[in-house]
Amino acid sequence: MSLYIVATPIGNLDDITFRAIETLKTVDIILAEDTRHSKKLLNHYDISTPMRAFHEHNETQKSTEVINDLLAGKSMALISDAGTPLISDPGYVLVSEAKRAGVKVVPIPGPSAIISALSASGIASDSFSFFGFLPSKQTARLKMIQISAHLDETAIFYESPKRILASLLDLQSVLGDERVVCLAKELTKSFETIKTDILPNLIEYLQADDAHQKGEFVILISGIGKDNKVVGEAQLDKILPILLMEMGASKAAKLAAKITGIDKKHCYQRVIEL
Ligand code: SAM
Numbered sequence: 001m002s003l004y005i006v007a008t009p010i011g012n013l014d015d016i017t018f019r020a021i022e023t024l025k026t027v028d029i030i031l032a033e034d035t036r037h038s039k040k041l042l043n044h045y046d047i048s049t050p051m052r053a054f055h056e057h058n059e060t061q062k063s064t065e066v067i068n069d070l071l072a073g074k075s076m077a078l079i080s081d082a083g084t085p086l087i088s089d090p091g092y093v094l095v096s097e098a099k100r101a102g103v104k105v106v107p108i109p110g111p112s113a114i115i116s117a118l119s120a121s122g123i124a125s126d127s128f129s130f131f132g133f134l135p136s137k138q139t140a141r142l143k144m145i146q147i148s149a150h151l152d153e154t155a156i157f158y159e160s161p162k163r164i165l166a167s168l169l170d171l172q173s174v175l176g177d178e179r180v181v182c183l184a185k186e187l188t189k190s191f192e193t194i195k196t197d198i199l200p201n202l203i204e205y206l207q208a209d210d211a212h213q214k215g216e217f218v219i220l221i222s223g224i225g226k227d228n229k230v231v232g233e234a235q236l237d238k239i240l241p242i243l244l245m246e247m248g249a250s251k252a253a254k255l256a257a258k259i260t261g262i263d264k265k266h267c268y269q270r271v272i273e274l
């Protein structure tokens with residue numbers, strides 16, 4: 001029988017596909033990372049399929065038992081607490097062993113924080129590397145940031161609220177003040193915030209209010225030489241007020257356009273908005 005890898009919401013309970021609900025209703029057993037947590041989702045959709053605990057601490061030991069049940073004819077669905085299983089979540093050991101045992105593995109696609117963040121970041125999405133969680137120890141974290149600093153494609157990390165400020169400060173120490181970074185917080189939830197800016201501004205945002213450091217985060221770093229437009233915009237906001245103290249609106253917009261490389265009309269528009 002088949003093993004279904006089912007994506008579930010990353011915050012908003014409505015973000016689940018018809019196929020995911022149908023699969024969860026019809027399989028014999030749902031393997032869940034945290035059965036108490038997933039109970040809320042199952043209750044919301046009237047799904048009464050029995051659940052079994054399947055998490056990082058019992059994955060290796062449980063995989064053999066699960067595969068034996070699959071080979072005996074049972075169908076199962078693997079879900080995690082949020083998003084797509086196996087993406088910084090348990091399931092790799094099970095899927096690789098299931099495939100080796102000849103079990104059919106079927107993905108039921110849906111939300112994942114990486115893709116949601118990337119799609120709304122305004123950072124180049126044509127090519128990217130996903131590194132999972134930034135390491136909790138600073139030495140290892142700096143090493144990983146240094147690796148990502150040389151990429152000419154977008155680098156994506158997950159980060160916990162406990163370390164979000166420390167990590168952005170480490171990013172600034174390696175990448176400097178000019179690199180464009182996106183902080184995607186609480187995606188699909190009430191306090192969803194997606195800020196794409198240079199690091200000093202993002203750090204200022206986190207420090208402005210303790211609440212800004214709460215929640216779940218994805219960090220996206222633009223590749224070398226990419227997304228200069230955002231740097232230009234941030235530069236524009238810094239220099240325009242200074243220029244306006246010395247000269248008229250039209251001259252300030254003209255000079256700002258020369259400095260930032262941004263279109264003169266757009267610079268003039270910003271002058272009016274100030
Ligand atoms: N499997 C999940 C997925 O497909 O995105 C990821 C699970 S991982 C254990 C949890 C981490 O994903 C969080 O610490 C955070 O970095 C990121 N994440 C999950 N949901 C998120 C959300 N709604 N907004 C921002 N980041 C989120």
